[in-house]
Amino acid sequence: MSPSAGRRFRAYTTKHLDELTARAGLSAEERLAVRAVATVLPFRVNTYVIDDLIDWDAAPDDPIYRLVFPQADMLPSEDVARIADLLRREAPRKELNEAANEVRARLNPHPAGQMELNVPKIGNEDPIPGVQHKYAETVLFFPKQGQTCHAYCTYCFRWAQFVGDADLKFASSDIDQLVEYLHQHPEVTSVLFTGGDPMIMGEGVLSRYIEPLLGIETLESIRIGTKALGYWPQRFVTDPDADDTLRLFEKVVESGKNLAFMAHFSHPNELLPDLVHEAVRRIRDTGAVIRTQAPLIRTINDDPATWETMWRTQIRMGMVPYYMFVERDTGPQDYFAVPLGEAYEIFRAAYTKVSGLARTVRGPSMSATPGKVCVDGVTEIAGEKVFVLHFIQARDPELVGKPFFAKYDENASWLFDLEPALGATHFPYESAPPADASELVTPTRL
Structure with missing residues (x-):
């Protein structure tokens, strides 16, 4: 079992960044540049990722390290140099925030018009906060208490939710408005809880969002988009409310609705710990279906063997490969993006090596x-x-x-x-x- 199994969750943030990057062997100037990037983009990691997933002997080249730790060249060098200088001379927080906000504004913080184009209304009222209705049959809901994650991926297209700017946040704590909207729109058959990560919420809060949906007859499925299996599998095994959470999953299935657990795995190393296998087994025992997805990310998983291994392992564990995404046009896309022609060849090469059971996966897919x-x-x-x-x-x-x-x-x-x-x-x-x-x-x- 994992060395961190049974431990209480502990997060590491930017105040711990210098100490952690020193452990990876970075020089003082390199650490300063990383801190500059983390002033613009969010950073958060936890004990499980630190102790169980990262190979510190291979850092900073270890793929899991690169998944969660900012890289100095993720942003334009002139921006990094400017903010590093502010940090070096201990500039006032206001000045530092203004510089960071200028950079953020150029990074397309809300791709695909998600703040303007998809927000539904009830009648002639104001738009419902925290709800997106992009496709006829699918509605996305962003619970207010789920607007963080157990750890942040450096490539995350929802990075704007995590930087502390209220104007960039998109969330709601009012499930009643969503219920009313669904009653008025019977064409909606699926609700996706997303964020952030809904599984950051305890069972008591999560159930207050999910249970009101179980009586909506036109709703066929509830989806939960989460990275928790990769970054904190304790959530389903040893956390104090793990059993209660699984009983909530059972209640969804018993109501006659499909519970789709949309698990985000970016690298095969996230699938290695025994704790992940136990968490997957327990979730599947509730009747939930685990579907897997991730973007194709340069320097982390941009080769066919990585995806082949990941899909094969997921099939053995009883999960369903679902999507290979193309890195979205936001944040440090230029750093992580793989050209479409190359992305197709990586997908095809991996796809040819797996059985038909893994060929449920679609990609490379752009969510534009x-x-x-x-x-x-x-x-x-x-x-x-x-x-x-x-x-x-x-x-x-x-x-x-x-x-x-x-x-x-x-x-x-x-x-x-x-x-x-x-x-x-x-x-x-x-x-x-x-x-x-x-x-x-x-x-x-x-």
């Missing part, structure tokens, strides 16, 4: 403003090299499943880097340009 776009391949049509793409999900349901094409670009790493192919003037999700060439404008990108 118009929907989830999957890169199906690279081919040549009429002498033109193209990406073959399709929507797994879309704001416009008519787009789902229909292939479309983009010019091949070896440097493109996101949907909006691409251009239409084969003589098309716009993508299916874009407005058509005017017929009069004299009025030609750049097509609208949602």
